[in-house]
Amino acid sequence: MSEEARKPAGRKKFELDPKLSEYRGIWVFVEHERGVVHGVSWELMGEGRKLADKLGVELSAVVMGSPADDPRKFCREAFVYGADKCYLIEDALLKNYRNQPFTKGLTDLVNAYKPEILLLGATTLGRDLAGSVATTLKTGLTADCTELNIDAEIRSLLATRPTFGGSLLCTIQTLNYRPQMATVRPRVMAMPQRDESRSGAIIEATLSLLETDIVTKVLDFIPDENSNKVNLAYADIIVSGGKGLKKQENFQLVRDLARVLGAEVGATRPVVQSGWVEAERQVGQTGKTVRPKLYIAAGISGAIQHRVGMDSSDVIVAINSDPNAPIFDFATYGIVGNAMTILPALTEAFRKELHGRKAVVA
Amino acid sequence: MEKFDCIVVGAGPSGNAAAYTLAKAGLSVLQIERGEYPGSKNVQGAILYSDALERIIPEFRDEAPLERHIIEQRMWVLDDDSYIGTHYRSDAFNQKPYNRYTILRAQFDKWFSEKVAQQGVLVICETTVTDLIMDGKRVVGVRTDREQGEVFADIVILADGVNSLLAKKAGFHPELNPGDVALAVKEILFLPQESVESRFNVNEGEGVVIEMIGKITQGMMGTGFLYTNQESITIGVGCMLSDFKKERIPPYLLLERMKNHPAIKPLIQGGEMKEYTAHLIPEGGLRAMPQICGDGWMIVGDSGMFVNAVHREGSNLAMTTGRLAAETVIDLKRAGKDFTSANLASYRSRLDDSFVMKDLAKYRDMPGVFHANPQFFTTYPELLNNAARTMLTVDGGDKKSKEREILRSFTRSRTLPGLLSDAYKMWRALR
Amino acid sequence: MLHIVVCIKQVPDSAQIRVHPVTNTIMRQGVPAIINPYDLYALEEALRIKDKFGAYVTVITMGPPQAENALRKALSFGADDAILVTDRAFAGADTLATSFALASAIGQIEKNMPVDLVFCGKQTIDGDTAQVGPGIAKRLELELLTYISSIESVNAAKREIVVQRRSEGGVQVLKTRLPSLITMLEGSNEMRFATMPNMIRAAKTKVSRWDRVAAGIEDVSNIGLKGSPTVVSKVFAPSPKTVKAEMVQTESNDPQDLAASLLMRMFTKFPQVREEIARSAN
Ligand SMILES: Cc1cc2nc3c(=O)[nH]c(=O)nc-3n(C[C@H](O)[C@H](O)[C@H](O)COP(=O)(O)OP(=O)(O)OC[C@H]3O[C@@H](n4cnc5c(N)ncnc54)[C@H](O)[C@@H]3O)c2cc1C
């Protein structure tokens, strides 16, 4: 993205180079690791469906993997989440993610089938791959988007993303280049409904590459110890604490409430920077985007950089001693008070509530 | 081990003036500044007096980031909800070369420092000088807070500002007496250029200064000020540190109240605060001045108490002392003489010949007078304002009676001998 | 001796940015410029390799003349050489055009001394794209290693490097050849304090300035605005929804009462939250 805002595009009538108009359709790259598709791929499938319908084109999934991963299974899932077609490359070389074979496979597919829009998740894998593919294809790429739209008249992708640390948003277009590429943050788009009745055609392609052509070798993979524990982005209940908790010891109150609720613990950046919790728990612009059903924010001011990471939560409960704290401008429920006394009271109230229900059930 | 002709500690106006002058004469100079960049730690309500800078960089007007040249000076004496004052505006101030400008120190210092670096000074920031390295009684270098942080020089110039810890540590400087320093708080309020110009009735590039005295300092010894910049207004108030301590008034509150004074509020309405800062100003004058040079060292600028509090001049004294110190060094160096205390004494005589010492000598009693007589900040502003109100209110009373009433109000508050003695004190101090 | 090139960028401190309401441009005036924080991890890692194995470290930046300050700072940390690639023709570059220009300049550096490793930050805090690194790697045909959390070994003789790379669910241990390009993950190290001799050396060093031609670029169609496929069509401040929170208050405002009141109201209006809690608490 260039930094200077330029003249709004489209003021002058824009004409797409005829050579580029043969590029048609929207592709979503389906990212998977150890047998599981990353949620962002399905979120993108949902979003891609809307864009495809606006353009009146097909939505396709791109699946790449080794036979050991059973990638066909992911193609079928892609249809259930809205894809019309699926491009598949199945090759043992694709066992673990490596830049070179994935870049080769994806660029070859693009060159052969010419999609007009190619979307990937803004994950470590997605960003690594998208940057390489875009440079190889010499096309534009808008990274880390939070909103996608279409200017139907000129068939242009309007990719909106935060810039300058989230204090601003900008909308970026790739006019006379194809495909138009974008990576999108996980958890920004809603997860689409599954439609089990859907299916579609799988188009297979081969990877024209040998292991001896690939320079980088994977020596080992060390899965995160707590990988199934810290899964903030996909948690349904999150209890987060901010600098208003004053001391590391007080952060235990957040953990206590989270334990009772079976929730994940989140935090603001200053809390992470003070070392009260691990960096993986940071919510916001430079942390995770979350969209739980319930987000409890204790001692959090609600700065824009934190807010963008959590304000699509279904219900937000804010506890803050300052009645003018910005968080009350967008929370669902607000309690003005001292988090150090409110948090234990909430923990107790939820505990009672849960016990009461169990008693009724039993 | 690196050794330089000269090390300058600090990159404020005094340090920059010294470093620039030295390097221009071909000396090798290392300048050390603790701030992230020159200007990052410097607060100034920011009037630049051209003359002092012109003697160092004659072409500064074409390059320096200047805000507005001053064409009007107002002096206000404020009561709680009124003021009486004078305005002096002259088209003479609109003739080039202009005499005074408003500046924003952060930008100005950055520019000045670039000029210094262009002269060949090695400017090092984010580095604090922690100690002077002594060889017996002689300063031979400085120690910094960095690894392998010792550097040496034939002479060290201390331009480290009002709270010169170095001079104190080395015993050149006594602890600051709270009665000799003012604490000033200041805000820069962002306002569109058009608003600045219409509110102060000036054209593009022209500016106004308002100096204020009276109830705004709540009986403490001090003054308020307001300057117009290009797209902002600087407003601030400063009082003696000892008074703040005694009265227990938080400085920001004082400024907040001042901003709400009915005479000031409309001028700054809608201004968006860009920065808030607090800084000390050495106002003890000549009586509080420390020793200013010794074997291998010299003091310039605020750290030597070179401030004319009455006329709110500081940066010009800083630049002038910096330049004169440098010229002393250059002359000694050319003459092949050592930087001993005795040889450096010519710095003192250069100062004596300049406006610096002459002005400081003139006002040597001023701080004491004001300090011992708070009536200058409370009673008189009230009396003057009441007098004006009485005279200007048309209510059927005759003017003669009004005059008598005013006179009575003065003698009632201060008694005749009191009034006479105040007048005498003022006359003595200003003489 | 290894030759390492580190790409750094001078960025405005993003916490202090504002948008001009009329022109929609970014107002950089008065906003302090800093070295992109992520690039410091890259630089420090390069300097650690220098300390351990011996290396010559060149820092490079593409930017306006004042970006020289960023380079000087890098020199003070211990880099050996600094190059400022600056030319009006580069203005308005997006990531593709930026990586083209940097790749070309690194190509020129290589003419004097072959390059074994290029380091970039994970991403910048103004552009935030994380694309420039991969872009340079592809153009120079370097092995691309993104999100590297640590460098396990560098074998100059065998021209091999072993690194740990962060991926979504774990850490990959990768072995590849030199030359390669590494984008360094945050938190992987901590920038050292510059020593006084290095500060003085940095202040003395003359930073080379390369224009377009010196950077080996003849054709302007690949750089600056012209070489940028993407166009910023709009810059705007986020306009978040403004539905104020329903404030929970009780007569006593006693924590227990407040908690009970919240639960009652929330569970009445959002029964699904109650279901979710019951489910997840088990
Ligand atoms: C480029 C950039 C990226 C950033 N990225 C992120 C990010 O990803 N995530 C993030 O969170 N931040 C981020 N920030 C920082 C962000 O701007 C804010 O500084 C941060 O979110 C504030 O954290 P906080 O609310 O915990 O602390 P504060 O702003 O200090 O707020 C503390 C709050 O606690 C309240 N409080 C005090 N005492 C009590 C009490 N006893 N009981 C209850 N309430 C109390 C106070 O009223 C206040 O509202 C970023 C900033 C920048 C510049």
Ligand SMILES: Cc1cc2nc3c(=O)[nH]c(=O)nc-3n(C[C@H](O)[C@H](O)[C@H](O)COP(=O)(O)OP(=O)(O)OC[C@H]3O[C@@H](n4cnc5c(N)ncnc54)[C@H](O)[C@@H]3O)c2cc1C
């Ligand atoms: C609110 C206010 C308003 C003013 N208004 C005016 C005005 O309108 N006009 C005017 O002429 N004067 C004014 N003055 C006075 C003027 O600002 C000072 O007299 C002038 O800045 C003095 O310059 P200096 O170089 O001696 O010190 P400073 O400007 O204070 O510079 C000292 C420098 O040394 C650095 N330093 C300190 N210690 C160390 C160390 N140990 N190691 C390394 N570096 C160090 C500091 O970071 C600083 O940059 C005002 C002052 C204030 C506070």
Ligand SMILES: Nc1ncnc2c1ncn2[C@@H]1O[C@H](COP(=O)(O)O)[C@@H](O)[C@H]1O
């Ligand atoms: N103008 C530039 N000059 C030098 N390096 C850059 C420049 N822009 C980006 N980089 C490098 O590329 C990395 C990723 O940048 P970005 O793609 O903008 O997020 C940065 O961390 C830098 O190492």
